[in-house]
Amino acid sequence: MSFRPTPEEERWLSAARQLGPHVHADFVAERSGDWRTAGLLSRCGFFVLGLIAAAAIAALSSLLITGSDLVLGGLLCIGAAEILILDRRFFWSGIEEALEATGLALMGFQCWERFGSRAGAICCTVAFALAAWRLLNPLFPVLAALWFVWTFDASHLQSGLLCFAVALGALGAGARQIRRPSYDRMLDYLVVAMPVAGYLWSEPSSGWDAAGTDYWHATLSAWLVPICPLAFAAIALFTGTRRRTRAPILAGMLCVACGAYELRRLSGLSLEARLIIWGSLLLLTSAFLERYLRVPRRGITSRPIGDDAVETNLLSAAGAAALTPHGSPTGPSPSIEGRGGGFAGGGASGKF
């Protein structure tokens, strides 16, 4: 009985996932140790069902056994997940991930209740690190890293800088040839999530309705808040383009957005002018890049390679529908269709 897929088995699972219907399933199954995985949509579905099951198990254990706490519920969830992994050979299926992670999180939360926030944060860090190691799921190292930063109980800026340091470490580690695809993916997730978390941590007052810092009259330490994401963006975009890996490029794009948002008061323009000008500039830049890279430059192209994934098509269609104004204007009294809502779409809820 194997504890989890070996690196070789995991590589074959990754190859099968990447190639999809182009590869014969039996050929891969022989080499991947018969581990049963699920596609992205199914995995999400299983994860939701796993969360419902975990919540029910936790509730049942605390209701049936008087005086028991969340530890028992957590242990039961972990036990159920281990049965699915060891006996049914579920891996990257969603349900065992939800059960195991919820079980560990429940135990971490119980530590928080008993021993206070600092010890609780350490327990949560350990719990998510264990989940990451056991399930090889890239989401859990991010959660572990965030709890890890929390344990230091440092100032906002220091915590933010620590997040950037973790992201830089992950970016550096990504240069190595890694045998396990899941370790590579974990580093990718850290590269994308940690700088954004770092920005949010260092600027706790950031929000759509926040006035923003006046950087014309700000101190040097205040400038660190926009400089860190912008500097990380430059490093990540350079690294991603050089290595031709997706995660640093995505991280770079997000960090540019964070930096631009933080410096929103610098131009002195009104909100609508900023949105229209920067949106138009982004549109023009993207259009230029798409045109420029239509012919591959040093192997980089704007043309899609292979068939479009179903998920990508659906996401773009859903995104377009989400932007479309479909509310009712507040003019004359409504007859039968629709009521309430705001006008103008695109996130604007203007009322006339």
Added chain:
Amino acid sequence: MVERTGRRHADRFRPFQCPLKPGCHAVPAVHSIEAELLELRDAGVLEESAAARALAVERREIFSVATELQVALYGSVALVIAGVGILVKEHLDRIGPLTLTLVLALIGAACYVPAIRRRKLHAPRSSASDYLLLLGALILSADLGFAEVQFHLLGRDWSRHLLILAVAHAITAYALDSRLVLSAALASLAGWFGIQRGPWNGLDWHFATPELGLRAMACALGTLGWREFDRHARDRGFSEVFEHFAAHLAFWGAVGWCWGNDPRPTGMIELLPLAGVVSVLTLAAASIGWALHSRKEAFAVYGVVYAAVGSSGVAAKLSGYHPLSSAVALLLIALMAAAALRRLHDALKSNP
């Protein structure tokens, strides 16, 4: 934690020359499953064309930034349309309604030009012009809604402007072959049916009303009718957009009924949740049937997960929200749903 690739394995990675530009630098070594792809190709289980493409991607000889550019384009459209929404709201007095309406119409129309030009040249449209077209459609939507509020063009039948928009966007989508604008048309149609809330509000108690559920189902039925017309009249490959849109709408309506409170309870059983559970199970059966017929796994996931969520609401209601009975019911539903989804997943995977 990182497992380094051994020398023997590293030797199997052929050094490569970038075929696209002679003399270009090799990409720094990063994670790769090239060895597995070579084995698949040599065993003859991977088509030559698919193998060549996958190997080129793994060796970083070719790297597509199509997805990143699409994200940037979507972000730019969202920024501009939000800016336009605020502009309309804030500067109406200064600019004047007629000028604003005309200027927006002109800008919106200008966004259509690149797509129309490509169409006339019978050239494939780029992502940039596709998103520009979407921006044009969204600006025209905002413009017409604004004009309706200002000039009361349709009087008491104000909601018909959404139907007009749906028709206009549909004509554009067919004339210029755009899935994104088709999504905008479907969102406008849903707005005309009175569905203004997103999926994130699906569990909102106000959403779970008999009228809104009925409207969602009617809109789903209308969308399916449109799909049939599209398939028979002029198949443009839009079917998938219609199917997913109709599935989500119908399920939101049914799940809303399951979680909703009947305003006129009759005796022991409330009619609304009863109608909800019957609808959600019927829809789930239809969705799963379609998944098995069309080999589209997403519909199996929709069927199982929505049925589980809807049934959970009704079970909790029937148990009078008694904690123990509700927890047992939730656990049973989650386990049955997970088993059903696993079987469906295996069936869809094993019979290509």
